[in-house]
Amino acid sequence: MRNLNEETITQAVLARNHDMKDSRLKEIMTSLVQHLHAFARETRLTEEEWAAGIQFLTEVGQTCTPTRQEFILLSDTLGLSTLVTAQNHRKPPGCTEATVFGPFYVDDAPDYALGDDVGNGMAGEPCFVSGQVRSITGEIVPGAKLEVWQADAEGFYDVQRDGGPAQGRGRLLADREGRFHFKSIVAESYPIPHDGPVGRMLDAMGRHPWRPAHLHFMVSAPGYETLVTHVFREGCQYLDSDAVFGVRSSLIADWVAHPAGRTPDGASSDTPFYTLDFDFILNPVGKETIA
Amino acid sequence: MRNLNEETITQAVLARNHDMKDSRLKEIMTSLVQHLHAFARETRLTEEEWAAGIQFLTEVGQTCTPTRQEFILLSDTLGLSTLVTAQNHRKPPGCTEATVFGPFYVDDAPDYALGDDVGNGMAGEPCFVSGQVRSITGEIVPGAKLEVWQADAEGFYDVQRDGGPAQGRGRLLADREGRFHFKSIVAESYPIPHDGPVGRMLDAMGRHPWRPAHLHFMVSAPGYETLVTHVFREGCQYLDSDAVFGVRSSLIADWVAHPAGRTPDGASSDTPFYTLDFDFILNPVGKETIA
Numbered sequence: 001m002r003n004l005n006e007e008t009i010t011q012a013v014l015a016r017n018h019d020m021k022d023s024r025l026k027e028i029m030t031s032l033v034q035h036l037h038a039f040a041r042e043t044r045l046t047e048e049e050w051a052a053g054i055q056f057l058t059e060v061g062q063t064c065t066p067t068r069q070e071f072i073l074l075s076d077t078l079g080l081s082t083l084v085t086a087q088n089h090r091k092p093p094g095c096t097e098a099t100v101f102g103p104f105y106v107d108d109a110p111d112y113a114l115g116d117d118v119g120n121g122m123a124g125e126p127c128f129v130s131g132q133v134r135s136i137t138g139e140i141v142p143g144a145k146l147e148v149w150q151a152d153a154e155g156f157y158d159v160q161r162d163g164g165p166a167q168g169r170g171r172l173l174a175d176r177e178g179r180f181h182f183k184s185i186v187a188e189s190y191p192i193p194h195d196g197p198v199g200r201m202l203d204a205m206g207r208h209p210w211r212p213a214h215l216h217f218m219v220s221a222p223g224y225e226t227l228v229t230h231v232f233r234e235g236c237q238y239l240d241s242d243a244v245f246g247v248r249s250s251l252i253a254d255w256v257a258h259p260a261g262r263t264p265d266g267a268s269s270d271t272p273f274y275t276l277d278f279d280f281i282l283n284p285v286g287k288e289t290i291a
Numbered sequence: 292m293r294n295l296n297e298e299t300i301t302q303a304v305l306a307r308n309h310d311m312k313d314s315r316l317k318e319i320m321t322s323l324v325q326h327l328h329a330f331a332r333e334t335r336l337t338e339e340e341w342a343a344g345i346q347f348l349t350e351v352g353q354t355c356t357p358t359r360q361e362f363i364l365l366s367d368t369l370g371l372s373t374l375v376t377a378q379n380h381r382k383p384p385g386c387t388e389a390t391v392f393g394p395f396y397v398d399d400a401p402d403y404a405l406g407d408d409v410g411n412g413m414a415g416e417p418c419f420v421s422g423q424v425r426s427i428t429g430e431i432v433p434g435a436k437l438e439v440w441q442a443d444a445e446g447f448y449d450v451q452r453d454g455g456p457a458q459g460r461g462r463l464l465a466d467r468e469g470r471f472h473f474k475s476i477v478a479e480s481y482p483i484p485h486d487g488p489v490g491r492m493l494d495a496m497g498r499h500p501w502r503p504a505h506l507h508f509m510v511s512a513p514g515y516e517t518l519v520t521h522v523f524r525e526g527c528q529y530l531d532s533d534a535v536f537g538v539r540s541s542l543i544a545d546w547v548a549h550p551a552g553r554t555p556d557g558a559s560s561d562t563p564f565y566t567l568d569f570d571f572i573l574n575p576v577g578k579e580t581i582a
Binding site: 004010021025028029035050064080240 | 293294295296297300301303304307308310311312313316317318319320322323324326327328329330331332333334335336337338340341345348349350351352353355360362363366369370371372373374375376377378379495496497498530531532536537538539540543
């Protein structure tokens, strides 16, 4: 292994991996090295371009904070997240499809009762959300846990604003009939954080940073595959050009506009409001892989 | 672009890149997306593995400081650096071969006169280095600039120690005959920094972090391709398993051991010392590409 050149280097690296004990790690690293080298060969990558890549990845890492994950954004904008999500959630037709997790989930969101205002003061037009959780096999799923999160009318999640309370996110339990309802604000389209290296990359590529309006859900219940998905808003101009490639037709739903007046919770609103009704169809564990 | 799944996502991402104005960036991003997706498909990457990868890359970025470049280490240990160096420095046979740049070069190293002690107090056994810079076409290269850098006897470069003066690095000019000589310390093998994520990766892969003993050189002169290389020490146990895949047979040389006594600079040494004689053969600009 003393005469490494552009032809011999790949096999030399793979040979060094020969003694790896973890066979799955070996499989991953073998594929990674082969594709990384093939990329550099195929593009005849120059040293300046290599250095620019090193600098870019370094900045991506250094842009990450406890509330910002720039590498997830990078994965999202290159379509990797959608690919990984899709190949890990092959489900029977009719199940609610999964989509990208995104970087704004928080695992200690506040608990709410059905009917509560998950917006918790977040700026935006009122929206009343309801639906039911069922199994693809037809049964209702009583007491499913729903975690919901969304951006405000200006396109920011609560964690993107310094301090302040949890807003536009929460955990609820569906009732015995699998039904849920809560109040929040209407989803609006927003740009992914684009003041960092991923934003500069999109700009250089002539791509916009916008995501179509959506509401995030994670739905889980014992015996069922956990569903991480969004509901997208019909009519949004970015449905065909989501910056993170998350849209699936089956996840697009109507946010129905209503004039000021009586609201679904029995109160009344001085301003126009919206309603969204969307059911989630879960996949029983053990039926994940149908490919 | 609303029905993205594991089969359609790659073409969807490439289609989005259709309007990119910079044709070279388009070429690079097209290849990158194809190989990144092929890697994820081929390994059937799970969501947990994807998340571990995101976390790993984030740590690599956050380990970088003004004096530590963990992404270069990652590129080096995966053989990418050697590949990029090799494919950008195809030279006529007989030219001194290039090897990896490494992360420890500093561009404002002190200037020294021929014969000076570049070690500047660095711990290690004395070594007297000499040689000549010539062209592959036979001419001597008068006044070539040589930049040299190396680790100390404990395996650390000066920049890895807090504060302190520049040690084991410097810039010299060859004389009118292309000849150079300077004093330093003998090169010893050392581990690359392995207390960070790249070290953990090597450990998980069952690979050691050691580099064979070497002295770094950058040699430049008007009209010639700049040469970035190392001279490796014959007999070193890591010549066949360099953690960064940098060794080329033509770059291995004898560090000749001498007993205490008269040294090449006309002084005398109380302790044993070494000499290294190595000539650099440069490639005239315009002859870089012979492939």
